[in-house]
Amino acid sequence: MTALVIAEHDNASIKAATLNTVTAAAQCGGEVHVLVAGHNAGAAAAAAAQVAGVTKVLHADAAGLAHGLAENVAAQVLAIAGQYSHILFPATASGKNVAPRVAAKLDVGQISDVTKVVSADTFERPIYAGNAIATVQSLDEKKVITVRTTGFDAAAATGGSAAVETVAAQADAGKSSFEGNEIAKNDRPELTAAKIIVSGGRALGSSEKFNEVMTPLADKLGAALGASRAAVDAGYAPNDWQVGQTGKIVAPQLYVACGISGAIQHLAGMKDSKVIVAINKDPEAPIFSVADYGLEADLFTAVPELVKAL
Structure with missing residues (x-):
């Protein structure tokens, strides 16, 4: 069994939510690989390779992946999904945008907002606004999971020595385009x-x-x-x-x-x-x-x- 974590990054560094997701992936058993899909994201791939517990980093680089558009990232994940038993995303706005597309294309049920890994096929997740915890078992061959990052400690950002492997980037799906963003300036912590x-x-x-x-x-x-x-x-x-x-x-x-x-x-x-x-x-x-x-x-x-x- 090998788990694939879809990294969140800004093409220069890995975002904190990815580290919590790596911890969850490690608890599923087997090796942990990380996909860094971006544009000119070599620095982010190198940072992912340093994360403790990661054994391989897959780096897909193309202009269409620069801004993490859901259609393009989902296509990239699907292109390499065949070799993985578990595909994990942070339960962030980006992860929640991509994961359902991947699950639908693989024809499996998505397991959302996981807070605990009981075993390779059994997970805990909150329901009813967190007032109850459901234990969910999936019999699907591939598990597509979003991870509630507050439920897992962050993996160490340094100490790892994973190999970085370049994978073929998928062509732009042409279904959406990045027009621009307005970033609110904030000196406070995220x-x-x-x-x-x-x-x-x-x-x-x-x-x-x-x-x-x-x-x-x-x-x-x-x-x-x-x-x-x-x-x-x-x-x-x-x-x-x-x-x-x-x-x-x-x-x-x-x-x-x-x-x-x-x-x-x-x-x-x-x-x-x-x-x-x-x-x-x-x-x-x-x-x-x-x-x-x-x-x-x-x-x-x-x-x-x-x-x-x-």
Whole structure:
């Protein structure tokens, strides 16, 4: 049995989600190979070869793979899928875009959001917004899996010495094209990779108050900023800050929730955090049920006091 991990990268380096996926692949048994599909992505392939536990890196290089368009990446995966028993993707926006196409073409059922590998054909995944864990067994010859990265430790980024093998790149499918992107500039850590996250909820009342109250705390802690869906929908925070079932799934060392009631959808996105601190003036707020430390207080008073104490 050999597992294939589809690397997420920026053509220069490997993204953190790939390291967690390598750990999951190793637990499936057998060797772990990594596919780096990109354009002028030699540096990314070299970085993948350094990851502990990886035995081979397959490098496909073509202009059509430069931006990770789902149709082209799926075609590249399918071209080499024959030799693999398990094909794993990080359960990110990109992974969730490519994996179903691969599963459909292989005529197998996709196993989504895996949080634990029980055996080579049996996996655990959350259902009902994380309130229950389903144990899923697949009898398909090939397993197409998306990995919830918060469920697995990251493989060491150095220490490996895998061989890099060039594979023939597939022709551009011509079904989609990259037109451009607008990258939001942010000096803070990326939300899904941050060790500390400070999140605000609807109780903050406005985007001005959100910035006034939450930013100093995040600055003091060197934290990423997050928000509940209610705060994002109200326009207090940008979409890419949303934590929860329909936002980003995070598991930092420290998660500070300010003015967040703890709706089930939000808890699904952050309850695997190592230490959870909740500040809320409602003693019945569901967030306290998962918090390691809870402070029943008005956030407009408590957060500035916390900043001063820090």
